[in-house]
Amino acid sequence: MTLAASVAIARGLGWLSRRSGRGGGTSAPGKVLLRLHPSAIQLLSERLPEGTLVVSATNGKTTTARLIGAVVAAQGWPAIQNFAGANLLSGIATALIPDAGTRQAPEIGIFEVDELALPEVAARLRPRVMVLMNLFRDQLDRSGELERIAERWSAMIAGLPADTRLVANADDPSIAALAGDRPGTIWFGIDDPRMALAEVPHAADATRCRRCHTPLRYGRVVLGHMGDWECPGCGWSRPDRDVGVTEATLDGTSGVSLEISTPEGVVHAELAVPGVHNVYNAAAALGAAVALGIPAGRAAAALAAADAAFGRAERVRVGSHDLLILLAKNPAGANTTVHTVMLDPEPLHLLVALNDQTADGHDVSWIWDADYEPLLERLAGVVCTGDRAYDMALRFAYAGCPRDRITVIPDVSAALDHALADLPEGRTLYALPTYTAMLRLRQVLVQRGAAQEFWRDR
Amino acid sequence: MATVEICHLYPRELNIYADRGNLAVFAHRLAARGHRLRIVEVEPGDQLPTGAHLYYLGGGQDRDQLMVADDLRGTKGQRLREVVNGGAVMLAVCGGFQLAGHGYTAVDGTRMDGVGVLDADTIGGPTRLIGNIAIEAELEGERGRIVGFENHAGRTTLGTGSVPLGRVITGFGNDGASGFEGAVTRRAIGTYLHGPLLPKNPWLADRLLEWALEAAGTPVSLDPLDDALEIAAQRVALRRMGLTA
Structure with a gap:
């Protein structure tokens, strides 16, 4: 079948799926397209004059792709992007299906890609830019151990076309080890000494040198195992940053102000998303801009235009209350979420939702590697919900939370009602869900008219 | 009031399945009964303290487990066998279980020696055995149900010097067969x-703590706690x- 005919069939399917109310059709049309025309991804992506950019990481893919979307929009390049979560081959194929309407022809593809799917996606897209942000422990029962992803990425990088430009996180020793020898790599990192944790958190994953296995020494830990590191054994250390955040000022749970050093000089940026993890996301987006030849000043100014992706520091008004949804699906992500929530100086009201479905990981033991303990001193109450609500309740109980401050309501809708009923006027309820629990929570919010379906959120 | 000393072996290398959750359960359940806990961490190259009442060995990634196996070879492993023979308690989870046995032979034939505290030997299988698991356990004549999560490529078989912890109700167990x-x-x-092991299995946690208290010279029968959340989980x-249930 010709590419045009395959595309027409796949496009019709997506339209039917949305029309019949069965959701957004964010993956199924691409699946059909790839079956009808296996090389569709190569052929369709070759039509993009500015090429493609892929972003992968354990944490931060969706928000970073969104920030880069704002940057290329400021450059005047119409972009196609995949929907958050539809980040396997099929989701990217779906995004590449051209619109039937008269929309401006896209010039660039910006894709967030699942860590395991990345080698296959890269082989087909031959991307112009590849942004590698971090590797944390995630869903061990699905992916095998962290080492295996690192091995696959290493083989992938060795096979990349010479003109693919890497943008890599200098602060993550695992990423630095992978990208270290590739010429032309654009390194980003955080150089503001105020962004330092007191110690390496428990969940840190890469505390030994990837080259000689000596424990790494940290001048500063910013997030998880990321920071200013060096190996006392072989002398290997953090690569010099091409894009370095020299000043980051966290504005509570609402945003961040940044001074960023770039090859074109220091630029200023305001972010509408909170927390130190978003400082990394912004640095990655500026690195991507440099790799794409977009002026750093223009890119930095564009970052303020990017709002939160669904479920990622997404603020929702429910009746007279504010709800902030902070996806937390692995120890490093949960720790970041805890730090972000702690930026609110008031007593904290939490709704923590733990599911154990395939997209969450069937193994919920990761919650014991996350540090919820800092919350306790200001915790007014926590409502635990989801398939494994009681496991979450035990996590808080054994963290030392008095059991009378823990409520368990497995049904997400009822749990939300309970948490909102307990919330004093003017305070924010913080929801910390795993991936499918976040989808369920949003479904409840959509039914109540408080939020939009996720597939309308581009 | 007694002080229980737990020797946590290789907390930085062997911690992949939230082993610190098990330590948190020991700490809280002892404190709730008015006992004290002291945790001694042992790193590669350190001497093994012989006076602890409970020795804890978790699981790690392949490379870290090989390093630990290397460190346990010789006097450290010998001492571990001696303390267990002398009445100390040991809990070895996942990779720690394999290390506490005679060893592990990988699919490619490479051998990682264990310490031989348990009469168990492990060979690598072609697939990983992954999923939720429930077993009916028996310890010194007392029965209890234990739930958890398993994720291992190793197939472990027992010699006559060890008895199984329990029978599989659902899941794979030692070798899937x-x-x-x-x-x-x-x-x-x-x-x-x-999962970790102990938070949802307070029966097992309290048996281990009673043994540890006995090793500390304070044999007691622990009073029950309010375990409503544990039982519901x-x-x-x-x-x-x-x-x-």
């Missing part, structure tokens, strides 16, 4: 169950495996 899970020799327990885990 025998119907047995775990191994017990004297007061050393090896098991593939994590176990019941939900069983129900999600299609079992009734």
Whole structure:
């Protein structure tokens, strides 16, 4: 079948799926397209004059792709992007299906890609830019151990076309080890000494040198195992940053102000998303801009235009209350979420939702590697919900939370009602869900008219 | 009031399945009964303290486990066998279970030696055995149900010097075929169950603590605690495996 005919069939399917109310059709049309025309991804992506950019990481893919979307929009390049979560081959194929309407022809593809799917996606897209942000422990029962992803990425990088430009996180020793020898790599990192944790958190994953296995020494830990590191054994250390955040000022749970050093000089940026993890996301987006030849000043100014992706520091008004949804699906992500929530100086009201479905990981033991303990001193109450609500309740109980401050309501809708009923006027309820629990929570919010379906959120 | 000393072996190398959750359970359940806990961490190259009452060995990634196996070769392993023979308690989870046995032979034939506290030997299998698991355990004549999660490529078989920790109700267990899970020799327990193991299994946690208190010279029968959350968590885990509590 010709590419045009395959595309027409796949496009019709997506339209039917949305029309019949069965959701957004964010993956199924691409699946059909790839079956009808296996090389569709190569052929369709070759039509993009500015090429493609892929972003992968354990944490931060969706928000970073969104920030880069704002940057290329400021450059005047119409972009196609995949929907958050539809980040396997099929989701990217779906995004590449051209619109039937008269929309401006896209010039660039910006894709967030699942860590395991990345080698296959890269082989087909031959991307112009590849942004590698971090590797944390995630869903061990699905992916095998962290080492295996690192091995696959290493083989992938060795096979990349010479003109693919890497943008890599200098602060993550695992990423630095992978990208270290590739010429032309654009390194980003955080150089503001105020962004330092007191110690390496428990969940840190890469505390030994990837080259000689000596424990790494940290001048500063910013997030998880990321920071200013060096190996006392072989002398290997953090690569010099091409894009370095020299000043980051966290504005509570609402945003961040940044001074960023770039090859074109220091630029200023305001972010509408909170927390130190978003400082990394912004640095990655500026690195991507440099790799794409977009002026750093223009890119930095564009970052303020990017709002939160669904479920990622997404603020929702429910009746007279504010709800902030902070996806937390692995120890490093949960720790970041805890730090972000702690930026609110008031007593904290939490709704923590733990599911154990395939997209969450069937193994919920990761919650014991996350540090919820800092919350306790200001915790007014926590409502635990989801398939494994009681496991979450035990996590808080054994963290030392008095059991009378823990409520368990497995049904997400009822749990939300309970948490909102307990919330004093003017305070924010913080929801910390795993991936499918976040989808369920949003479904409840959509039914109540408080939020939009996720597939309308581009 | 007694002080229980736990020797946590290789906390930085062997911690992949939230082993610190098990330590948190020991700490809280001892404190709730008015006892004190002291945790001694042992790193590669350190001497093994012989006076601890409970030795804890978790699981790690392949490369870290090889390093630990290397460190345990020689006097450290010898001392571990001696303390267990002398009545100390040991809990070895997942990779720790394999290390507490005679060793592990990988699919490519490479051998990682264990310390031989348990009469168990492991060979690598072609697939990983992954999923929720429930077992009916028996310890010194007392029975209890234990739930957890398993994720291991190793197939472990027991010699006559160990008895299984329990029978598999649902899940794979030691080798996916025998119907047995775990191994017990004297007061050393090896098991593939994590999740972590102890928060949802207060019966097992309290048996281990009673043994540790006995090793500390204070034999007691621990008073029950309010375990409503623990019991509910176990019941939900069983129900999600299609079992009734």
